[in-house]
Amino acid sequence: MQLKLLNEEFAVCKLARAEQVPWEAQFVFVGKTDEELSLVCPVESVPMECLQQERGWRCFRVEGPLNFTLVGILSKITGVLAERQIPVFAVSTFDTDYLLVRTDHLCQARKALELAGYTFV
Structure with a gap:
């Protein structure tokens, strides 16, 4: 499976109102529940x-698009990282999955994934 490291540095935020979402940004992931807006x-x-x-x-x-019938993609990737005590924050879109790791774990995460057979494009 192929992965791509995005160039940007990201932030995970908690918002008070949906009007605060910066829709003009190239990458925006929003999660809303009855208790919070992320x-x-x-x-x-x-x-x-x-x-x-x-x-x-x-x-x-995760380079996609991924078919909804595929099973265990996030589980396998997060398992590799969990074995090395690397925390992740995952989000998904219709076509694929995204895994965020802290900048200070980036090199370790990439090396672990490469050793597990993942390739980077």
């Missing part, structure tokens, strides 16, 4: 008035 975006797009934010994330994209 945002993942490049650090330069973080809204000024977010409730909380965690900067310093890098993102691997």
